[in-house]
Amino acid sequence: MNTLSPTPTSEINKKLLRMEGISKSFPGVLALSDSRFELRSGEVHALVGENGAGKSTMMKILGGIYEKDAGHIFLEDKEVEIQGPRMAQHLGISIIHQELNLMPHLTVAQNIFIGREPRSKIPFALDDKAANQQTERVLDMLNLQMDPTMKVADLTVAKQQMVEIAKALSFNAKILVMDEPTAALTDTEIDELFRIIRQLREKGVGIVHISHRLEELKQISDRVTVMRDGKYIDTLQTKDATIDQIISLMVGRVIFETAPELPEVPSKEVVLEVRNLNRGKVLRDINFSLMKGEILGFAGLMGAGRTEVARAIFGADEYDSGEIYVNNKQVHIKSPGDAVTCGIGYLSEDRKRYGLALGLDVKENVVMSTMKKFMRGLGWMDFKKIVSRGNEMVKALNIKTPSLEQKVKFLSGGNQQKVVIGKWLTADTDILIFDEPTRGIDVGAKSEIYKLLNDLAHQGKAIIMISSELPEILRMSHRVVVMCEGRVTGILNANEASQESIMKFATMRSNVVRKN
């Protein structure tokens, strides 16, 4: 079996891929509109943009995982219609996804040859020896020390990634897309990965490198394409571009149309304080405090650890060390139940999975976490009380529902969010953690949620608002905590915070200076 035939050097720098006019929409969202991308052989082309800029969608279209709504894809100047991942593989396109696509229980060689196992002469029987030998050859080409018979589950994430790369190469990949390949790697592992990327580049493979780590792009990439809001913005030669320039292209120059609408400055009364919170590699030495009446924004790129902070405070995940104080009293929160007792409520980014019982109706959801308050003796429910509380919340939060008996799955996203808020208000929690409060909510309902948050802060609730939308952070927060790779890299006051300053902290790795 032919496993690896590097493109001759003469073909380096020829145009490998052109994507033009690519559009794609998902229900309610225009993910890509008239976007484009270009790749030459023997180059590392970085693709950057904020969360939701459309990078991954673009590459999933290339990999045959999504179907494009409009546009053209040319491979070496020949137009192709990529139907399914299988076809993409045959065309020489390999994608290494953020979530690795391996079978952990199988060995390295078994993973690399899944779907095209070498056979022995006996019908149906496998020739594992041949697979192991061929795997060794591929690994040798990458100068990788790895035993083909190791189980993938026993490898480090970095090595697993190498297995994916080896798998891609064994398909004769001409185009290799890596989505956030360094997100889970240590520095030495990143060096190893970059060594392999450079080696592939020399062999003429075109490499697309999606990353949030801008300083890393300077080391590895030849060109950078910036995307924003599903659109192509610009392509720069990496050596001519500065990080500041890339950031400003990423966030754009659009000024948010509405001025910040902050309620008056919060009191100086600290209601929540987190000291030296640690959880493995996910959270490192987190320190911050939250004031009564304050909206504290949490900004950062995907995987920065914002949700993990929230989950640790809320008792959904165990943390290794650290102290949490509520109203200046140290608390030991071991479960979400403890958190509720301490007056902390958490509104998950995934309302449908973690926030609501979709099959139950509005009033039942509102009293869900405080059922005990709505019971008479022997566990009988006090329906009168439940109905009156439900009505109260519908009115107070302006929930648009035909009746209290409406199942929440039939409500719009915005109204579902309000039901969740109603649930936590009923629980009488003074500290509310909103994780992506407006995700999947349309523009009109968004401003209503904003108003609600402001009202709550005004009433003296303390609010943590995790958001990936910088305009939202800027508009709502009194202060902004910026995180990167499990660390708090900056805490900004509203007057210091701008898209640029936040982005700078959000991409600030622990060791910014890295040699080339």
Add this chain to the structure above:
Amino acid sequence: MKNDTTSAKTMFRADAIQRIMAFGALIVLAVGFSLASPYFRTFDNFVGILLATAVNGVLGLGVTFIIITGGIDLSVGTVLTFSAVMTGVFITNWHLPIPIGILGGITAGALAGLVNGVLISRMKIPPFIATLGMLYATKGLSLVISELKPIYFNDTPIFREMAMGSVLGKIIPGFEVPNAVLILFGAAIIAHLILSRTILGRYTYALGSNEEATRLSGVNVAAWKTAVYTLGGLFSGVGGVLMAARLNSAQPALGAGYELDAIAAVVIGGTSLSGGEGSILGTIIGAFIISTLTNGLRILSVPQEWQMVVTGGIVVMAVYLDILRRGRK
């Protein structure tokens, strides 16, 4: 990175320990019962245990494949009945030659498995539901076809001989181990080879390990899943024929509940219900643990009801040990 090799070694040890643990438990049981009762340690009793394991062991083989894919098959017990009844129909009612009758019975089981596979992989019915449906359907069909009466193989004594005779006894005088036991071990070896050496086996593990990744690797997931359930049905068919031969009759009311024994054997043998790992050797050990336990407790005059309680405890304990092992990872 230098940790890779050391962690691999400890991993290997943990795996080996798990396998040894089940085998160790079996030895402890056997030694314990032998000390407790002289009747237990007789040759005839050991043969009895082997024979009692034959049917459940064969059923467990197919279930092992299915559970490794992350699925479940509740229908193996009644598919076994169905196969036994069909064998009776072919041999006794239709007077077909015995080999054809046996083949027909096994085919009937495989067909039921094929239907399971199609329901699950093409129509996306959850395995629990699809095979629950098959459980009822084959139970009913067995009763309908047999008209509620056992079908005896009195005209064809050689059929019973195939399971209860002893080829070994003829070769080694005095070593009267029934053929049914040989069939169990033969089937186990074949199952082991399929699981470890063939594409079907490889995809069985791949499906249970990460079905989506397997699909994205270009594997026809639906076809292979169907094949796995068909194989499960085929082993049920073998079990059905074995059962009919042993009892010299196809009993249309027997077989319900066997699926639970088979699943218990697989689970005790260390196959993970979440899929991706498991072995035939483990299942065979698991099946022997159950039958040794039943046999030993009976010899010690523990009532049958209590035997069930103990079996239940063992199943839960085996899984709990597995969880502890995983937790340490």
